[in-house]
Amino acid sequence: MTGRRRERSGFNAAQSAKRWRLGWRRSSDGKGRGTFKTKQSSIKKIALIQCALNDDWAGSLGRFKITLWLKRTFGDQPIPQYEVNSRTVDILYELMECNETRDRDVSLVIDDMKQKTAEYESEVNYLQDLLMESVNLSFNSLSSAGTSYLNALVDSAMALETKDTSLASFIPAINDLTSDLHATESRNREMELELTSLRKKLTAALVLEKHLQEDLKKTEEHLAMEKAKADSRTQNMKFLKDKSEDFKFRIKAAEEQLSASGMDPSLTHQSLVSLSEKLTDLKQQTVPLKKKLESYLDLTPNPSLARVKIEEAKRELNALEAEFSSKVDMMALSVPEPSKRRFT
Structure with a gap:
């Protein structure tokens, strides 16, 4: 600058x-x-x-x-x-030059349009004079229908952007316009097909969305139910766990009291369970013996020997009953009332 x-x-x-x-x-x-x-x-x-x-x-x-x-x-x-400094002056000067250049260009365009207007007016005057001299026809002498036809012809030429109203100018312009119309119709058909496809896809998507929403609702309801069940099970599990701890404590206290009172270990629950299992095994072992014994039941027994066996069995049974009764009595006497701990 x-x-x-x-x-x-x-x-x-x-x-x-x-x-x-x-x-x-x-x-x-x-x-x-x-x-x-x-x-x-x-x-x-x-x-x-x-x-x-x-x-x-x-x-x-x-x-x-x-x-x-x-x-x-x-x-x-x-x-x-505005602030006057070198930068603002340079910017305004460049803007002024651009504006003046644009004004000059606009002036040139205006002058060119004026020149073309004068040329068109001169050509119009020439054609009017030619029509008057040749066929004695002027614009004012036309009928209303002729005037409307002429105006329609002029409007068509301006719409088609032809250089004149001759048939040689109209035909190419109409052909181009027809080609554009066919191309536009073809594009419209393609867009309609695409729009139909999009509508189908949209309908399917909406149906799928509805199903998904229903499934989601059912899943949420099922989840709420399962959550309630899980909460209930958790509470029950806690209750059972606390109860189990209480039972363990009470069992341990009872065992300590029984041990302190000198109870026979063979009378504990575990020992009785073990004896019961052994008894079950013995019963299973006696099943084949009983089947074998059935073959000897038809034989005539020795009465004296049978009486001896019966007496021995009775004495053994009485001894076992007496022993069992004494152990039960000892167990009842040695086991005090269990201390009860409040369950929380």
Whole structure:
């Protein structure tokens, strides 16, 4: 931007230095006693001063042009306030140049349109004169139907963007329009097919969404039921666990009391269970013996020997009953009432 300002200003530091050199030569004596170094230093100083003057003058000229352009742009309205510095001046100057370039282009377009309008008017006048001279026909002499037909012809030509109303211009334009119509109809059919397919897919998606929502609702209900069951089972499990702990504590306390009272270990529950299992095994072992014994039941027994066996069996049975009764009595006497612990 500074370079352009220097070119617009019309000042040139080199030319000023040249003029100064010519004046210096005239003022010096004929023998040229001034030294080269002194002259070169003076030229540099003058060039620097001139460049500074050129920049100031160019900046003032640019701001003046910008002010005039803003006044033309806003007219009677006040110009908005803006900060005046090198950046804003450069931006406004570039904007002014772009605006002026656009205005020139618009002016050229307007002039071209005016020229074309004049050419068309001249051609219209020529054709009107030709019609009057040839067939004595003018626009005013047409009937209302003829005028409407002519207007329709003109409107058709303008809609089809033909250069004139001749048949040679109308046929290609109509053919192009027909081709565009067929292409548009084809695209419309394709879009309708695609729209139908999308509608089917949308319907299927909506049905699927409805089924999924129903399944989700059922799943949530089932989950709620299962959760309630799980909570109930958890509570029952906790209750059973606490109850089991209480039973273990009570069993342990009873065992300690029985051990302290000197109870026979053979009378414990575990021992009785073991004896019951052994008894079951013995009964199973006696089954084949009983079957074998059935074959000897038909034989006549020895009465005296049988009586002896019966008496021995009775004595053994009485002894076992007495022993069992005594052990039961001892167990009843040795087992006190169990201490009860409150269950929580």
